[in-house]
Amino acid sequence: MSIAIETLVLDWSFITTSIVFAFTLEEFYRFARNNRRSELSDIIAIFFFFILIYFFSKDILTSIMGAFSIYLWIGVFELKDYPVINKILIISLITYNFIFIAGLFSSYFNNPRILNTSFAFSFWMILGLGFLLFGRKYLVVFRFISPQYLTLFLYIIGWLLVVFIDRYTPLNITINIYIVLILTNILIYMASGPLIDKMLGIKRLKSGKLVTQVDGVKKRIGIKKKVKVGFAEYPILNAMAYGAFFDKRIAIIAENIEQIEEDELRGIIAHELAHSKSNHTLILAIITITDLIIRMLVGFPATYYDYAFGDPNVPLLLFILINLGIYTFLYIFVRILEGYADRRAKNAGYKSELAKALYNLESYYASGREIGLNTMLLCEEKITENNKMLDYIETANYINKSLIKPSRASLLSNFLNSHPLTYHRIVAILNDKVSPIKEAFLPFICLRKSKQKKYAKLFEEERMRFKDIANKKFKERFEVNDISGFFKEIKVxxxxxxxxxxxxxxxxxxxxxxxxxxxxxxxxxxxxxxxxxxxxxxxxxxxxxxxxxxxxxxILVNIEGFYFTGEDSPLKLRKITIDKDEKNGNYIFTDINDNIIKKSINKFKLPYSIDIVKSYEGDLIFFYKNGEISKYKCQSVKKSVDLDDYILTFSENDIENNHEDLEYKINELIIKPNKIQYAFKKNINKNEKEISLLNWLCNENIRTYFYLKKPVNNLEIGYLEQIKININNNSQNDKNSAKYENNTLSIRNIFGESVKISLNDVEFISFKYKTGIVRLKSEISLITSLSYKILNKFRPRRTISHFGKI
CATH class of the missing domain: 2.30.30 (SH3 type barrels.)
Incomplete structure (x- = not known):
């Protein structure tokens, strides 16, 4: 007994589970008190489930699948108002639970093959469930219909054949599985043309505008042999070159071929025919076969199915991680081929056409750009013309900014992508100095800030040319002659x-x-x-x-303002000096003893000055308290270098019979300037504070962003004009009043159109104001408090708050 207890106490997973359980209880307490989860409660819950399952199973993969499968139950329930996302979560929920349950059986029977087999076949479960819930377009949108996935299916057939021969004949050919898989790849390559036509429902075209376009571009690309042309009607915009070297084919996939401008279509066709001309499909097949040969020589598993039918020496989780590294490396070669296809199309005279087409495609897929999930393509509702305009503007802004300083998220997301980033492709097309090989490595290179600056300078001319292309495209597409006039109309x-x-x-x-x-x-x-x-x-x-x-x-600067710089006492900013070359300078601070303290403007991350709140005096602020947002008047701000004497007084005086004065020290508060964001509760009928906020937005004519529970047209920007709230105090109707389908908001959007929105469709609202939103530190959880400390250290310009040293 004592030995068992001692073993338990020394088990790190038990200790970790106990600690995380304590944090989870605290998160649950915050939720019960505020009726809202904290910012990090989801992460805490997932980690708690992970470590709890690991404590019992001692298997990392089972624990990961279990943690997410439990969490997904919550997600499916909470996102039931999002039809498309809810279905995608259901697919994930069933798949994760399938693997998780298999993992539990695997641990109980001490048989890893149960877990390994379930994981190997999980992809086909995702495929089948997606087809059941969305139909064939799910397979097309997520590009599950392709030679690669057909190859995976034939891999299973190959393994089953090998296992059958191995078990029921004297022959032992398990060691030759690599040969079987290599032959499978060759077979798929040879028959890929008719197979893809059949699977995608591509209709062969023998005449018409598309065939004429292909014939014209084909000559300039240098293809003399026949190329078969096809079209498939789906709610996406794509093109593909496929087929073996003796059976070259090209297909355009779109909802309507007429939606693609003729010059852009020529650019797209030129790119795909460049793949055909260079036999890139053959090269991809050779890369795949070479990968299998190397795996065979080093004895590394070929596929996940090796774990279902074979007995590899490499643990499944290690195989997954190594496989990610292998494919990160292999995708570099695939991106190089894409770069060479762009170059051949450019050299054939389709430079501007292809660049314009890429901008158009990036705008089309704008909502799922960096996460690779565009739920718009899975729903029946079509995007409105107004939202298309916003997508084109946002995309142009995104590409322009990315050519100056790309986000790390976009760079990292490209590691396992078959195509280079669109903004890299555009500059490589417009710039003759960027080779396809360099282009393929740019996501790795530009992770360093110094390289970002180098390539921003190198791409300056191409960025200007892209501006011309984007503006011209926008004017043509939306018939806008005066862009500045348009921006003024929508009150930018x-x-x-x-x-x-x-x-x-x-x-x-x-x-x-x-x-x-x-x-x-x-x-x-x-x-x-x-x-x-x-x-x-x-x-x-x-x-x-x-x-x-x-x-x-x-960076916002307040001369003579006080700043928390990690010390207990704030420093006062006296002035700023900038060197003659303008590359560096100093913040000149003084402490409470008037000692001068210099901090480099290149190295020191200046936070918000606490004196910003002095400007709030006599104005409205938004107080987030007990899970609700209230409007308060900032009555007074008492400044002091002593944090205990820096006091703010607020008065809630806009709701009758509910007057409440609040007084807090500055170090008791977290203040987020300017941007207010809030998600309404379900029972808004009974929440006077939320109704008061809506009335205020209406009366003040505040530009507001309404984020809706829809996969498409999920943002309305405009001004609240009328609110219809059905307040019913009859207890018999309380259940119905909690659902506010009949509660509507009338909005005049930035395009001058009147729009009615059901409050049931509103996820949250966001707007800007000259003050900010205030919340109490005492209302946030310990983990959230720790995250704020870390955030303030690395990104101090997010909030006005003082958490002391980490």
Whole structure:
């Protein structure tokens, strides 16, 4: 007994489970008190389930699948109002539970093959469930119908054949499974043309506009032999070159071939025919076969099915991780082929056509750009023209900014992608200096900030050319002659109105030079890639300057303001100095003893000044308390260098018979300036504070973003004009009042159209205001508090708060 207890106490998973359980209880307490989960409660729950299952099973894969399968039960219930996402979660839920249950049996019987087999066949479960819930378009949208997946299916047939021969004949050919798989790949390659036509329902075309286009482009690409042309009607926009070297084919996949501009269509066709001309499908087959040969020589498992039918020496989890590394490496070669196809199309004279087509495709898939999941393609509702315009604008802005300073998320997401990033493809097409090999490695190279600056300078001319392409495309597509006039019509200047009158340190993202200036006004441009400029007064030289917003990152500065810099007492910012070359400078602070402290503007991450809250005095603020948002008036701000004496007083005076004065020290609060975001509760009928917020938005004519529970057209931007809330105090109808299908919001959107939205469809709202949202530190969980400490250390300009040292 004592030995068992001692073993238990020394088991790290038991100790970890106990600690995480304590944090989970605290998260549950916060949820019960506020009727809302904290920011990190989902992560805590997943980790708790993971470590609890691991404590019993001692299997990492089973624990991962179990943690997510339990969590997905919650997700399926909570997202029942999202038809498409809910179905996708159901697919994941069934698949994860299938693997999890298999893992439990595997642990109980001490037989890893049960878990391994379930994992190996999980893909086919996803495929089958997707087909049942969405039909054939699920397979097309997620590109499950392709030679690669057909190869996987034939791999199973090959393994079954080998196992049958091995068990029921004197022959032992298990060791020759690699030969069987190699022959399978050859067979798939040879028959890929008719197989894909059959699987995708591609209709062969022998005449018409598309065939004429292909014939014209084919000559310029240099293809003399016949290329079969096909078309498939699906709610996506794609094209593909396929078939063996003796059976070259090309297909366009779209909802309507007429939706593609003729010049863009020529660019797309040129790219696909470049694949055919260079026999890239054959090269891909050779790469796959070479991969199998190397695996055979080193004795590494070929597929997941080796774990279902064979007995590999490599543990499944290790195989998964190594396989990810292998495919990260192999995808480099695939991206190189894509780069060479782009280059051949460019050299054939389709440079601008292909660049324009890529911008159009990126806009089409805008909502699922970085996560690779565009639920719009799985629903019946079609995207409105207004939302298409917003997608084209957002995409142009995204590409322009990415050519200056790409996000790490987009770079990392490309590691396991067969195509280079669109913004890299566009500059490689417009720039003759970027080789396909260099292009394939750019996601790795640009992870370093110094390389980002190098390539931003190199791509400057191509970025300007892309601006011309994007603006021309936008004007043609939406018949907008005056882009700046269009931006003024949708009141873009309102988005940036709170920047006017404030002082910022501006840093050029490419050159690295600093400017310290005060924003005098916002200048709306005629450029969809960068819709505004800052007109500033340089506070060091006194000159007026105009700065392109996309080129600069800005840091809010408050001279003579107090700043928390990790110390218990704040420092006072006296002035800013910038070196002659403008590449560096210093913040000049003084402490409570008037000692001068210098901090480099290149190295020191300046947080928000706590004196920002002084400007809140006498104005409205939004207080997030007990899981609800309330409007309060900031009655007074008592400034002090002593945190215990820096006091804010708030008064809730907009709701009758519910007057409440609140007084807090600055170090008891978390303040997020300007951006207010809030998700309504289900029983808004009984929540006077939420109704009051809606009435205020209506009366103040605030530009508001309404995020809807829809896979498409899920954002309305505009001004709340009327609120219809059915308040029913009859207890017999309480159950019905909790559902607010009859509660509607009437909105005048930025395009001048009147729109009615059911509150049941609103996920959350967001708007900007000159003050901010305030919440109590005492209401956040321990884990959330720790995350704020870490966030404040690495990204201090997210909140006004003081958590002390980590």
């Amino acid at each position: 200047e309102e988005v940036y109105e709170f920047d006017i009158g404030l002082s910022y340190l501006f840093r050029n993202k490419i050159e690295g030079n600093w400017i310290f200036g005060k924003v005098n006004s916002i200048e709306i441009t005629s450029d969809i890639t960068d819709n505004h400029k800052f007109r500033i007064i340089d506070k060091i030289t006194g000159e007026e300057k105009i700065l392109n917003s996309a080129l600069y990152e800005k």
